[in-house]
Amino acid sequence: MPIIEVDQITKEFSGQVALNKISFSIQQGEVFGLVGPSGAGKTTLLQLLTGQVKADTGQAKVLGHTTNRLRGEQLQEIGIMTDNSGLYDRLSIYDNLKLYCRLYGCSLKRIEEVLMIVHLGAEQKKKVQHLSKGMRQRVLLARALLHEPRLLFLDEPTSALDPMNTYYIHQGLRALNQKGTTIFLTTHDMREAEALCHRVAFLHEGKLPLMGSPTKLRERFSDATVTVRLTGREPMILQNGPEDAKKMYDYFCSNQVVTIHSNEPTLDEIFIHVTGRGLV
Amino acid sequence: MNLSIQRTLAIFLKDVKDVTRNLFVTTTLLVPILLAIAYRNLGDITLEIHYTVINLTFSSVTAFVQCTLIAEEKEKNTLRTLMLSPATTSEILLGKSLLSLLITLITILLCIQITGYVPEHVGLFALGIIGSCLFYLALGTVLGLITKSVMEASVVVLPIMFLFGFGTMLETLASNNAYLKLLEYLPNLQLLRFAELLEQQKFTSLGLPLLVIGIWSVLSALLAVMVYRKQLNSR
Numbered sequence: 010m011p012i013i014e015v016d017q018i019t020k021e022f023s024g025q026v027a028l029n030k031i032s033f034s035i036q037q038g039e040v041f042g043l044v045g046p047s048g049a050g051k052t053t054l055l056q057l058l059t060g061q062v063k064a065d066t067g068q069a070k071v072l073g074h075t076t077n078r079l080r081g082e083q084l085q086e087i088g089i090m091t092d093n094s095g096l097y098d099r100l101s102i103y104d105n106l107k108l109y110c111r112l113y114g115c116s117l118k119r120i121e122e123v124l125m126i127v128h129l130g131a132e133q134k135k136k137v138q139h140l141s142k143g144m145r146q147r148v149l150l151a152r153a154l155l156h157e158p159r160l161l162f163l164d165e166p167t168s169a170l171d172p173m174n175t176y177y178i179h180q181g182l183r184a185l186n187q188k189g190t191t192i193f194l195t196t197h198d199m200r201e202a203e204a205l206c207h208r209v210a211f212l213h214e215g216k217l218p219l220m221g222s223p224t225k226l227r228e229r230f231s232d233a234t235v236t237v238r239l240t241g242r243e244p245m246i247l248q249n250g251p252e253d254a255k256k257m258y259d260y261f262c263s264n265q266v267v268t269i270h271s272n273e274p275t276l277d278e279i280f281i282h283v284t285g286r287g288l289v
Numbered sequence: 290m291n292l293s294i295q296r297t298l299a300i301f302l303k304d305v306k307d308v309t310r311n312l313f314v315t316t317t318l319l320v321p322i323l324l325a326i327a328y329r330n331l332g333d334i335t336l337e338i339h340y341t342v343i344n345l346t347f348s349s350v351t352a353f354v355q356c357t358l359i360a361e362e363k364e365k366n367t368l369r370t371l372m373l374s375p376a377t378t379s380e381i382l383l384g385k386s387l388l389s390l391l392i393t394l395i396t397i398l399l400c401i402q403i404t405g406y407v408p409e410h411v412g413l414f415a416l417g418i419i420g421s422c423l424f425y426l427a428l429g430t431v432l433g434l435i436t437k438s439v440m441e442a443s444v445v446v447l448p449i450m451f452l453f454g455f456g457t458m459l460e461t462l463a464s465n466n467a468y469l470k471l472l473e474y475l476p477n478l479q480l481l482r483f484a485e486l487l488e489q490q491k492f493t494s495l496g497l498p499l500l501v502i503g504i505w506s507v508l509s510a511l512l513a514v515m516v517y518r519k520q521l522n523s524r
Contacts, residue, residue: 095366111299
């Protein structure tokens with residue numbers, strides 16, 4: 010049974026369509042990325058799935074429950090990290106997490122564990138008001154992981170973070186997914202989507218024009234060519250087929266090959282190809 | 290009603306830690322205490338003055354602190370995060386009210402120590418105080434929920450502080466105008482009426498002011514839950 014089921018969801022704000030008859034489903038253990046430019050409706054969809062917004066038409070189910078009826082029991086199995094999730098500035102990282110440990114009924118030992126995952130173990134006594142944006146994001150992630158949720162929602166988890174903080178967050182998410190947590194994330198960073206997601210869906214003008222695994226999408230839009238750079242010569246593009254295969258064989262035999270690059274498009278290029286616009 | 294003591298206490302204990310580091314709130318507690326000291330120095334304290342200090346405690350401590358605590362949670366988006374946790378409406382609202390209740394009771398005890406007020410019947414006095422406190426807690430909660438920031442909340446709460454804090458002065462005004470007579474049914478004036486009857490040992494007449502205070506408390510608590518639920522549904 011899918012862990013998330015979205016069926017023909019439509020949502021309008023003041024006559025403007027944010028989501029237009031969207032349908033998809035996510036299986037247990039998947040990392041699913043919703044990709045699109047700012048203002049595409051990613052956050053609206055995430056809010057809808059977490060019961061913060063009601064759909065105008067259609068139905069969404071999370072863990073088998075209709076999203077506008079998510080209550081304590083279901084929320085116990087869900088972790089949510091959004092860019093506007095709040096922390097108590099005057100309290101330490103530890104005290105912030107302690108509150109949620111009590112609310113979710115988990116052991117205080119979990120605080121140490123989640124802080125290790127986000128590499129903040131040494132900073133736990135620091136007050137939140139003294140943390141950088143990246144560290145705050147990591148605290149938010151730690152809080153979302155406290156109760157070992159079955160399903161984790163992340164809204165732009167690494168937006169505006171430096172590479173080191175991004176690395177820590179990605180590392181934490183991979184470890185969590187390996188333990189079986191399903192992750193639904195929104196991002197406008199295609200590299201993040203490629204690095205983390207089993208499947209991505211492009212959200213454009215309220216619709217999902219394309220969905221699939223990053224590898225399969227790249228293959229689908231690939232022109233099946235490679236760029237070969239040889240010693241002392243300009244790069245050349247070779248195609249599938251006996252003629253270029255022979256050339257390639259000769260280059261290898263004569264030790265001329267410096268680099269070979271596959272010409273699969275990036276997700277950014279696929280997005281532009283499909284939607285006619287880039288990600289901003 | 291689903292109520293987990295552990296969750297309610299967790300929210301309360303968090304607030305205790307948070308408020309002790311919040312100068313904005315802690316300095317507010319001094320207002321009624323300073324007023325009590327000022328009145329004590331003037332000497333000859335009447336029942337009205339004792340209750341001016343008590344009513345000011347309700348408006349400037351109970352309602353104000355509660356309003357600020359809720360408004361800050363809203364401003365920093367922590368209320369939204371609490372709403373997305375397994376904590377229920379009753380756990381969140383009760384947990385958020387315990388600290389204001391505790392602070393209020395301590396402040397009132399300090400103030401009556403300073404002004405030298407000795408109630409005729411401690412149990413009935415406590416009943417009147419708790420009943421009134423519930424009203425001001427609910428009022429503070431509503432104001433905190435409908436405002437967007439601590440700054441906005443501290444402005445919105447001012448007329449409330451005036452109306453309920455110095456309400457005993459309204460009594461003179463009310464007695465001169467038929468329409469303003471309705472002001473006599475405000476919870477602060479009903480508390481004073483209750484205290485007067487208590488002082489005169491007219492125990493059988495205490496029911497009416499207690500009932501009025503009770504109605505105010507129940508209505509405002511219902512309003513607080515309603516406003517909270519509305520926020521919950523538009524999380």
